[in-house]
Structures are given as structure tokens and as C-alpha cells.
Amino acid sequence: MDKIYIWQQTLWKKLAKERQFSGHALLLKGRAGIGKSLFAHHLAKFLLCEHSENAAEACGNCQSCTWFTYGDHPNFYLLEPEALSILSGDTIVNSKVEEDTRTTKPKKKPSQQISVNQIRALNDFVYLSGHQDGYRVILIRPAEAMNPAAANALLKKLEEPPANVLFILVSHCPQHLLPTIRSRCHQITMPVPDVTTASNWLKQQNIKSPEVCLAAAGFAPLLALTFNDPEYMNNHGDFIQQISDPANFNPIILAEKMQRYNLSIVVSWLQKWCYDLLSFRCTGKVRYHPSQQLVIQTLAANIENKVLIVFMRDLISTQQLSKHPLNARLFLEEMLLSYAVLITATWNKE
Numbered sequence: 001m002d003k004i005y006i007w008q009q010t011l012w013k014k015l016a017k018e019r020q021f022s023g024h025a026l027l028l029k030g031r032a033g034i035g036k037s038l039f040a041h042h043l044a045k046f047l048l049c050e051h052s053e054n055a056a057e058a059c060g061n062c063q064s065c066t067w068f069t070y071g072d073h074p075n076f077y078l079l080e081p082e083a084l085s086i087l088s089g090d091t092i093v094n095s096k097v098e099e100d101t102r103t104t105k106p107k108k109k110p111s112q113q114i115s116v117n118q119i120r121a122l123n124d125f126v127y128l129s130g131h132q133d134g135y136r137v138i139l140i141r142p143a144e145a146m147n148p149a150a151a152n153a154l155l156k157k158l159e160e161p162p163a164n165v166l167f168i169l170v171s172h173c174p175q176h177l178l179p180t181i182r183s184r185c186h187q188i189t190m191p192v193p194d195v196t197t198a199s200n201w202l203k204q205q206n207i208k209s210p211e212v213c214l215a216a217a218g219f220a221p222l223l224a225l226t227f228n229d230p231e232y233m234n235n236h237g238d239f240i241q242q243i244s245d246p247a248n249f250n251p252i253i254l255a256e257k258m259q260r261y262n263l264s265i266v267v268s269w270l271q272k273w274c275y276d277l278l279s280f281r282c283t284g285k286v287r288y289h290p291s292q293q294l295v296i297q298t299l300a301a302n303i304e305n306k307v308l309i310v311f312m313r314d315l316i317s318t319q320q321l322s323k324h325p326l327n328a329r330l331f332l333e334e335m336l337l338s339y340a341v342l343i344t345a346t347w348n349k350e
């Protein structure tokens, strides 16, 4: 975690140069899977570094940087829910949290929330402990995980901010934060890389099909890493091959094949495919399947927008049902037969 991502460098240069954060709190906001937490850690390390005054980066060698690297900096406090989703794509290894989960047997399900007690525990950090009364950084992520009592307790701290303390809040859903918290933060919208940048970055991580992973992750590069899985790739490849070939498409066989796989994911494949059919008809461009553009062009030519939009609307309901189907195979058969009607009816017109 020594380097920020390439798409964050412009923002980094600006922040490192200005070093002026209005107020005592920063809110780094943006979608999941773009590296907000890593950026926040990088910033905390930089601000705590003993030699960063006129530098562009933390030195990496001082006592402070060493503490930070080993995850035990006395002036840095990471506040997060017990059960931080590892799929967020923003996960940073925190040595303290890791130790705890390794050595203690979980008695109950880890909490998804940040509790008021966790916020209250900050008092010791802010007022009692710490190193040489120096600058302190508190990182809260994801900030929307604070329950109402925790949010109110934090608000009180932001209203009367302790000296020499910077709060960094990281949020995928800033709209779920109290407006009074948001208004007390200097808000920064975190950059999202364009498809080429994200794709190139994934190639550097040795991802074989960056395009497929990126599309699966809604173009969030860190999230895309989690889709680099052979089972996912094989099923996705088979699915797309079938639905893109009306002459040989067999809904019954495909349903049987996919019934044991995650149904929500299968529905999302068809949703993205249909999105591209409609997108091509309306704009001449595809978003999720650039390598299939010719096939999409051919299929899209014979489907009416109105029919496609109705089908896509039905897929939204199908997606909602996908978590609790009575029978996975029948559920898929129904969806795929409807799709077959959509494409073969128009296909036969030729």
C-alpha cells in the first residue's frame, strides 16, 4: 500500500501541495472499488510523517512512517465495522483487526455497523494517549456504517473539534450521512478511472480478461479483481456464447447448466447484454461487451426498442426474485425462454 493508484495522482499532487483542509474533517466520497481507503491511508501516513513538510510523499523512513507501515502508529486510529466487507475493493490490511479475528473465536455475527461505543472510545485516543501530543488522524470507513447514535456522537466531536486532530471519513454513500456531518467536512469526490486506464491497470495485475472483470464490476477496478475467478469466467463465457447465437440457442440446456451458479449473477449478465443491445440501437455504442460489438449490432438490428425496454423492465423484477426462487432451473428456463422469443421472433423475420 505504498503507492496510490495511477488515476488518483492528479488529486494527490493537488492535496499534497495545498495541504489545506478547511475545517478538521475530510470526506472522501465515491463509488466502491476505486481505492478511496488506500488513498485515505496514504494521506494519513503523509500527514503524520516527520519529514513531509515540503515533500510530495511520506519519507517512508522516519519513526512515524515505520509505525504506520506496521499498523501500530499511536497517532492513527482506524474505525470500521467489525465485519468489513472484503468485497468492497477498498480493503486495507489492518494488523490489529487481523490479529483479533485470528485469535478470538467469533461468538456472534460480526457487526456491520459502527457503534456509538466505538465513537466514544475515540476520547481516549484524542485526549489521553498518543505520541508527543502531535497531530492525530482518525479514519472512519465506511462512514455510512455509523448507526444513528454513533453519527450523533461523531457530530458532537465535529462541532467542537479537538485541536490537532483530522477526521477522514470515507464513504460510498455520502447521501446516507447526516447532512450536518457532511456540511462540516471538506468534501472530495474521488476520481474514477476511464475504461482504458482501468483495463491497463488490471493487465498489470495479471488479469487475463480485464474487459469481462471490469464490466462485471460496473467498471470499478478494485472490485473487478474479485471477478478474476475461473468458474466465473467459464460460466460467463458459456452464457454469452449461447445468448449471442440465436440459431443454436437452447434455453433448456443453458438453464440446466447455470442452475447451480449464482442466479443473481446470471440475471445480471442478461441485463448487461440487453443494456448493450439497447445502447447500440440508441447510440451505436456498447458498454459491457466491446468485443461482441458485431454480434450485438446484428441482433439489435431486429429488435424494437419498445419490446426490449419491456423485457428489461421484467428483468428488474426477475433480479429481485433471483435470491429466493422456488426452483432454480425453472426460474432460469422462464427467463431464457422469454429472451429466446425476443431474439428468435425477430431473427426469423429475415
Ligand SMILES: [Zn+2]
Pocket (backbone or CB within 6 Å): 049, 050, 051, 052, 058, 059, 060, 061, 062, 063, 064, 065
Ligand atoms: Zn516519514
